[in-house]
Amino acid sequence: xxxxxxxxxxxxxxxxxxxxxxxxxxxxxxxxxxxxxxxxxxxxxxxxxxxxxxxxxxxxxxxxxxxxxxxxxxxxxxxxxxxxxxxxxxxxxxxxxxxxxxxxxxxxxxxxxxxxxxxxxxxxxxxxxxxxxxxxxxxxxxxxxxxxxxxxxxxxxxxxxxxxxxxxxxxxxxxxxxxxxxxxxxxxxxxxxxxxxxxxxxxxxxxxxxxxxxxxxxxxxxxxxxxxxxxxxxxxxxxxxxxxxxxxxxxxxxxxxxxxxxxxxx
Amino acid sequence: xxxxxxxxxxxxxxxxxxxxxxxxxxxxxxxxxxxxxxxxxxxxxxxxxxxxxxxxxxxxxxxxxxxxxxxxxxxxxxxxxxxxxxxxxxxxxxxxxxxxxxxxxxxxxxxxxxxxxxxxxxxxxxxxxxxxxxxxxxxxxxxxxxxxxxxxxxxxxxxxxxxxxxxxxxxxxxxxxxxxxxxxxxxxxxxxxxxxxxxxxxxxxxxxxxxxxxxxxxxxxxxxxxxxxxxxxxxxxxxxxxxxxxxxxxxxxxxxxxxxxxxxxxxxxxxxxxxxxxxxxxxxxxxxxxxxxxxxxxxxxxxxxxxxxxxxxxxxxxxxxxxxxxxxxxxxxxxxxxxxxxxxxxxxxxxxxxxxxxxxxxxxxxxxxxxxxxxxxxxxxxxxxxxxxxxxxxxxxxxxxxxxxxxxxxx
Numbered sequence: 001x002x003x004x005x006x007x008x009x010x011x012x013x014x015x016x017x018x019x020x021x022x023x024x025x026x027x028x029x030x031x032x033x034x035x036x037x038x039x040x041x042x043x044x045x046x047x048x049x050x051x052x053x054x055x056x057x058x059x060x061x062x063x064x065x066x067x068x069x070x071x072x073x074x075x076x077x078x079x080x081x082x083x084x085x086x087x088x089x090x091x092x093x094x095x096x097x098x099x100x101x102x103x104x105x106x107x108x109x110x111x112x113x114x115x116x117x118x119x120x121x122x123x124x125x126x127x128x129x130x131x132x133x134x135x136x137x138x139x140x141x142x143x144x145x146x147x148x149x150x151x152x153x154x155x156x157x158x159x160x161x162x163x164x165x166x167x168x169x170x171x172x173x174x175x176x177x178x179x180x181x182x183x184x185x186x187x188x189x190x191x192x193x194x195x196x197x198x199x200x201x202x203x204x205x206x207x208x209x210x211x212x213x214x215x216x217x218x219x220x221x222x223x224x225x226x227x228x229x230x231x232x233x234x235x236x237x238x239x240x241x242x243x244x245x246x247x248x249x250x251x252x253x254x255x256x257x258x259x260x261x262x263x264x265x266x
Numbered sequence: 267x268x269x270x271x272x273x274x275x276x277x278x279x280x281x282x283x284x285x286x287x288x289x290x291x292x293x294x295x296x297x298x299x300x301x302x303x304x305x306x307x308x309x310x311x312x313x314x315x316x317x318x319x320x321x322x323x324x325x326x327x328x329x330x331x332x333x334x335x336x337x338x339x340x341x342x343x344x345x346x347x348x349x350x351x352x353x354x355x356x357x358x359x360x361x362x363x364x365x366x367x368x369x370x371x372x373x374x375x376x377x378x379x380x381x382x383x384x385x386x387x388x389x390x391x392x393x394x395x396x397x398x399x400x401x402x403x404x405x406x407x408x409x410x411x412x413x414x415x416x417x418x419x420x421x422x423x424x425x426x427x428x429x430x431x432x433x434x435x436x437x438x439x440x441x442x443x444x445x446x447x448x449x450x451x452x453x454x455x456x457x458x459x460x461x462x463x464x465x466x467x468x469x470x471x472x473x474x475x476x477x478x479x480x481x482x483x484x485x486x487x488x489x490x491x492x493x494x495x496x497x498x499x500x501x502x503x504x505x506x507x508x509x510x511x512x513x514x515x516x517x518x519x520x521x522x523x524x525x526x527x528x529x530x531x532x533x534x535x536x537x538x539x540x541x542x543x544x545x546x547x548x549x550x551x552x553x554x555x556x557x558x559x560x561x562x563x564x565x566x567x568x569x570x571x572x573x574x575x576x577x578x579x580x581x582x583x584x585x586x587x588x589x590x591x592x593x594x595x596x597x598x599x600x601x602x603x604x605x606x607x608x609x610x611x612x613x614x615x616x617x618x619x620x621x622x623x624x625x626x627x628x629x630x631x632x633x634x635x636x637x638x639x640x641x642x643x644x645x646x647x648x649x650x651x652x653x654x655x656x657x658x659x660x661x662x663x664x665x666x667x668x669x670x671x672x673x674x675x676x677x
Contacts, residue, residue, distance in 0.1 A: 053569040054443060056450045056556060057293040063437060075567040100291055101554045105568030127291045127554065131281050154298035154457065163294070174295055178455035 002093040002121045003146050003169035006044055007204040007225060014265060015221035017258050018206055020047040020097065020230035022065035023082050024074025026241040032085045034237065037247035039092050041254025046086075047124070047228070050079050050098035057126050059181030061231040064238065076102045076111070080118040087119030095122045095148060095169075108136050112143035122146030122169045130162040137166050148172050151197055153189035164201035170226060171197060173207040181231045182212035186219060194223050214260035221264040229257065276521055276588065282471020285594060288587035290470040291554045296450070299457040304472040306377045311479070316372060323368045327401070328358045330365075330483065334491040334647075339618040340635075347641035349634055350500065351621070351650040352488045352516060361624060361652030362484060362512045363394035363465060369480035371398035374461035381405040381456070384463045385449040387414055387442035387508070388578035388626070389421025390652055391465030396430035404461075406430035409448045413440035414578050421656055439572050442582050446556050466509025467586035470557030474514075474587050481515025488647060489519050500647035502527035502637070506629040507600065508544070508579050510586035512651035517598060527599070530589060531629045533575030534602035540565065544573040545602040546585040547593060553584075560587040576605035576660060577625035579652075603632035609664050611635050612654065624652030625660060 010016050019038045023031050035046050051069035055062060076098070083094055096115055103111055103125060115123065123145050128136060130149060137147045146169030151160055153176060163171060173194065176187030190207055197205055207220050208228025217227045236253055240246040282288045290300060310316040324330040333353040341349045354362040374382055382404045386392030392408040399406035408425055412434045415422050425432050438444040446469075453462040467477045492500055503520060505513035507530040520526045535543030543549060546561040553562035555570055563571040563583040575581040585600075592598035603611070608625055611632035616622045623631055627650050634648045654661065662669045 053438065054447050054555065056447045057295075057454070059451070070569065077567070099554075101562070101564065101570070102568035104553055105564060105566070126293055127557075129290050129292065129294065129297055132289055132291060150294040152293075152295040152298075154295055156298060156301075159294070159297060174293075177295060177457060179451045 002091065003045065003095070006093050007170060010044065012265065014261050014263065015224060016044040016204070016206065016226035017042055017254070017261055018045045018047060018208070018226050018228040019043045019233050019254065020049055020228060021237070022049040022051055022062060022069050022234055023079040024051060024069035024072050025065040025234070025237055026068055027072040028074050028078050028082055031082045033247055034250055035086050035092070036090065037251040038254045039090060041251040042258025043092070043254050045093040045095060045226070047095045047097040047230070048079060048083060050076050050096065050102055052099040052102060055099060057179055059179040059231060061234050061238065062180050065234045076106050080114050080120070083118040083120050093121045094119060095124055096120045097124050098126070100125050100128045108139050112140050112145060115145060116143050120145065122148055124148040124150070124172060126150070130159070130166050133166050141168065150174055151193065153177060153187070153193050157196065160196050161200045164197070164203065167201070167203055170204040170206050171201060172228065173197065173205055173224065174209045175207045175220065176210050178209070180209055182235070183210035186210065186216055190220065191223060214256045217257050218260040218264050221261045227261065276518065278471060278475050282475065284588045284591035287558070287560050287590040288471060288474055289559050290557060291559060292470050292557050293454060295454050296457070296470070299453065300470055300472070307373060307472055307476050310373055310376055316376070320369055320372055324365065324483065328364045328368060329356060331487045332356050334488060334495065336495070337619050340615060341638070343618050344635060344638040346638040347644040347646040349638060349646045349648060350492070351648050352484060354484060354512065354649060354651045355621070355623065355627065355653035359390070359394045359397050360655060361390045361394070362481060362515065363391045364397065365483055365515070366465065366477050366480040366511060367391070367394040367398045367463065370463045371402050371404070374404065374463065375402055377461065379459060379461035381407070381460045382463050383407045383409065383449050383452050383460055384465060385409045385442065385445035386465065387445070387581060389414070389418040389425070389656060390579060392430070392432070393421050393424050393428070395463050395465070396425040396428035399430060400428045407433055407452070409433050409435055409445040409452070411435045411440040411442060411444050414442065414445070417578055417660070418656060419659070442578070443556065443570065450556065466511040467514045467588060468509040468556065468558060468584065474558065477511050478514045478518060478588060481511050482518050484512065484515040484649065485517060485519035488516060492645070492647060496645055498645065499523055499526050501525070501641070501644040502529055503647045503649070504529045504531060504630040504634045505649040506531050506580060506626045506651060507585060507589060508533070508582050508626060510589045512649050514586060514588055516649045517592070521597060528592070528597065529633060530598055530600040531633045532585070532600060532602040533577060533580035533629060534604040534607070535574040536605050541572045542574050543602065544575050544580050544582060546583070547600040548602065552590070555584040558584065558587045560590040561585045576608060576664070577629065579624070579626040580629065601633060603629040607632040612661065613665070621650070622654035623650055624654050625657045627651045
């Protein structure tokens, strides 16, 4: 219940800062230190991405990160080992973020058990629609994992209700059409999506896709309970993968984001 | 609804399941475009004007009905079954793909879309899409893996001549599955004004059902033609299976004809090791790729495996979900032909009948050739889904001795 406790603790104070990292990029041994750096910089929740060979929802930055991680030998089993390692030193909420096929191959029940044992708090499966989610979500919940689903600007009111029904912990709002990646301007479709979701759920709402600067984070944070950054963080990993300063750079970027979120309330 | 599927209709349930296969496995952002597409398709299906216009285009533009041809010399050479070919290779643009493209283009126009995107492997679907876009005045973007662009240069040029933009895809294996991923990324970004014209019986519901419906005409015609020519139905029907659109199109109207064996032929490539072929039934296991749950070539960690086939059109890691269901029901059987068997079959068909098949179709021909000698008295029907013009470079590379023999007359 680390996820709910974290959102509860921040309620009325400021929005949560959520960071996505492709696990195993640039190599599995480095991920725990990258997570620690982000946590020092003020990140409240880590989305641990499982690299997949065919990431249809991702833009070029995360596609490239997935390829690097797979090249470095990162499997779903390895990601669980990484989580276990993170858990030895940290209580930061961890959300496993994966495409469905690696999870199916691993086995849903086996994964639910092993993820809990590794200290994972919740699971988000990008291409598992609420229509297909019934059994998988039940198994995950029974094992004690939160199940986070996506809502998007194109979700109808009926779909928003289904997303709310299947989700626990929080709901991930895709703030605009398209794949993951940084954008200059934020989309105007977030505000109506948030008000639509507030009508059907009391769960915290975190928004992502296209957010890359502290200013954008603050802007989104005025509407949502959490702000997710992915590609902007993965790009720092990409550009500094061979540098000793990688951790320092991640920490200082996270610090600039968390500073921008202080004093912002939804 | 699951489990209520019968061979009589072979219609998926409301969520697109053929038994446990099919369904919709996509990012949430694509769900509403898929629901919009499904609603538009179901409405069009009930509209006589839609069918009349499609029928007119199929007859007067594409060249339907296609002939059914008794291959006497090939049959005599093999000394067994009487072999017939359904001549989809004679259609405009050279393959069955145009059936689906005309249907979906009419649907796109009905939905008010102005921009059409598509993926292509061998380039046949890309050419058919570029063709209908020219016909309807749509902006057209075709995603194609850079490796396939290299293998199918002529089709790249054909698409450009037709006014389409060919967008090279440099990610992953640079083949069909990467082109599909890139088309899905475009669609997820531009769904409002863009129609995604998927080219096979693959992807999320309603595509497998809709693409199948647009190709059913192949089997409907063939069934009537066989009855007229032989006063009986064939003993077996052979069709190659990449995604499986030509196969499901010819199989579907025969599903209730229990005496008709349905045989799908996958790409056996150059070996049985993972990565050397595209035989999903013998070498794969159920999984999810690009919207559908079906038999999939994957590694132990659930990463999608690379595939190989001499034929780009069969070179894909997932088989269409309705085929997975037909296999599970025991209604259709699936086997494979190797690169070499397909090439030899193409050569034999060329020399006995004067018909040069597409490399994809040559896989189906190969299996019919293999079985014909021991099938005396039987009637075989092979779906000749495309012609070989586009494959001439590959035939030349593989039949070097023909290309290098110089003057065929002694002076």
